[in-house]
Amino acid sequence: MQRLAIVGAQWGDEGKGKVVNYFSKDFEWIVRFSGGANAGHTIYVDGKKYVNHLLPSIQPRNASRGFLGAGMVIDVEQLINEFETLEADFPGISCRFYIDPEAFAVLPWHKEEDVLLETMRKEPIGTTGRGIGPSYTDKVSREGLKLYTLFDENLLRERLESIYHMKQNIYNNRLTVSPEDMFKYLQKLRGELERLKVNFTSAVDMSRVFRSTSVLFEGAQGVLLDLDFGTYPFVTSGACMAHGVSSVGFSTFELDSVYGVLKAYTTRVGAGPFPTEDFTETGEKIREIGKEYGATTGRPRRVGWLDLPALRYARIRSGLTGFVITKGDVLNGLEEVKVCVAYDVDGVVKEVPSTSYDFFRAKPIYETVKGWPTTDHINFLKYMTFIERETGVEIDYISYGPKTEEMKTRNDLIINI
Template identity: 40%
Template sequence: MVDVILGLQWGDEGKGKIVDYFAKDYDVIARFQGGPNAGHTLYVNGEKVVLHQIPSGVFHKGKLNIIGNGVVLDPVTLKKECDRVTAFGVNLQENLFIAERTHIILPTHRALDKAAEISKGNEKIGSTLKGIGPTYMDKTGRNGLRVGDLLDENFSTLYGKLKAKHLQLLNNYRTKEDGSIVEGDFVNEAELEAWEKEFFAAVEFLKSLNIVNGEYFINKQLAAGKQVLAEGAQGSMLDIDFGTFPFVTSSNTISAGVCSGLGIAPQKIRDVIGITKAYCTRVGSGPFPTELHDETGEKLRQIGGEFGATTGRPRRCGWMDLVALNFACLINGVTKIVMTKADVLDDFSELDLCVAYTIGGKETKEIPFRFDREEVAPVYNTFKGWNVTSSAITSHEALPQTMKDYVAFIDNYLGVKVAYVSNGPGRDQIIAL
């Protein structure tokens, strides 16, 4: 069977650690969507490692890890990541597999991403400029190149054809409707040539890895009785269909994406494990009803180390949003929840939980069609903080009653149990409730 781990907020929920924690109970760990804009942070032998594309089970001996067809893959990022992982003694020839239908991020995809963001001016969506969006656009436009194409003797021709299309699009971005030139730090020829040199070197490395027919590979594992853990990237509120559009990512980050991103049938999915922080964060632009623009928000940022694992950008911080969380549980079919970073709230005497929105003078517990077209005000319930050092606690019984009350309210509101609380970055800092 397949169990799924995915984020329930705007990403950065701590999925990497949680996948790493559960990986020991599975035979195969599979990434089903997203690209190098994801940053899953692990601590291996006390050393911080951020994985962008390789599944987070890679450090577990004897486990198979597959990058599924729903992912968009940057060969350059992958090579750097593989070099980092092998330095820990991991044999990727034994435990890393890549689906041949996985789409490839080209240097010109990165250039298009940068140009598109510059052209938006003050309406930027906060892209990580990794080429994710343009690659998914080529996928849906049926123009993209896939990992299997790397093995085709005509790959250079295929690459040149797509590059020519991209260069024409770049020229279009430079010119406004009135004929004037868009000002901005567009990619120049020298920069693009440097990207290409690095790209083709990484492509040769990628061809040396295990490229497989992903859907047959994973279904053979299931037929043999193997247990699969599907790992999502970003978060449910960034889903291309159900997130805070247009401030979203380019893929389906929800559980439905597992089937199309790996090639498995829906009835193969058993548990959907949703990850949420004990509070809320968001990177980049977009709606965030519970965002705090005060000392409390800054305190959350500093204690929680809320800076992007991929971009380094300061994350916007606020209280947990149960309206959005309930929506995420609904569309994902969440069966259990892991609440991370509970220890970040140790020093707060009072905690707020958003239980409803006020929109147009009316109270609602439903997500609006477009957050950015509404004045959304959060309605809070206030709870006492626990004011103890929870990172040292190792059992449910030892948790302070105020934390138990906080968790119990979330359980009752969502109708889904918080089954685990993570109370620190370490592998062993997680408590089953």
């Protein structure tokens, strides 16, 4: 049975949600294996826009089902809001989703902490304020709350009292929600999930099911925001690479393919190194045409040229076997397009960063290629071929618009030319 992982090949916001939604028609299970509500996956169904922050990007009109894995940190209130949005147009769809009770909960306390910590930092890291970092911190420090705790009232009260005691000592009694109010809040959310008939099932129980059918693994953010190998500390707090499928009980060796999604240019949200950032009117024009504003926060994204050293780094780190390129149409009409082909790192030319530290010291070395009037033009095909030659990874699919069906294969492009 086919198993495909789709991850972001840059700093996130590459259009993974639409890409996953396109491929999901061929898979029975769509699995989110990491991340939280700090990034949005935008999909279109019958011309209507949906932004999922937590839910896997399943096809509402077919029989595909979604699974939220233990590597996620889940804001249950946000999750319910997403269910309700889909239920309004697709009644009963919530019962097609399964949640691993081993996943961790993002609490209102975590959101308070997120804001407090950002104000305490000498150099803010650009957090979204959604509580993701503090929830992952609690997970690692063994102070977190797993979702199965919601179904054991005595254990839930005990854990909330313990967590609250510690946090109030750390933050000098600045948290505003009492343990009892938190208990009532979580019990209400549990009741909402039960009303919606959402399933709670572990990856252990699903192991045979997943291995007897087709599974599409949906990553969060992008490789360069991965906690271990991204531009630390300007990263997210979870796994953004294909190895994150281990949280659902899979090995990367069990994957048939790993697709990296990349834009024809590069964007980044928040602080941190960005070697190819463009501060000219061209960068501003690309931002406006590409509607480069965060799906979660609305923040304007930083815009730059395509970064091949970063893509080579992503290929190695996440074992990418194919690319899906998006937003080539945003660059339509430019006479010339710049591409970063290497870095100057302290006087040494590098085609691939050795460590994430190289991104902080990198000075881009550019080449210029001819632009294209449309993505059906020979110059866009040449641009793709240039990327393939430089990275060693073929571009199998091209996205040319926001709608799910606005996808074509490389062969489609060649025929149109």
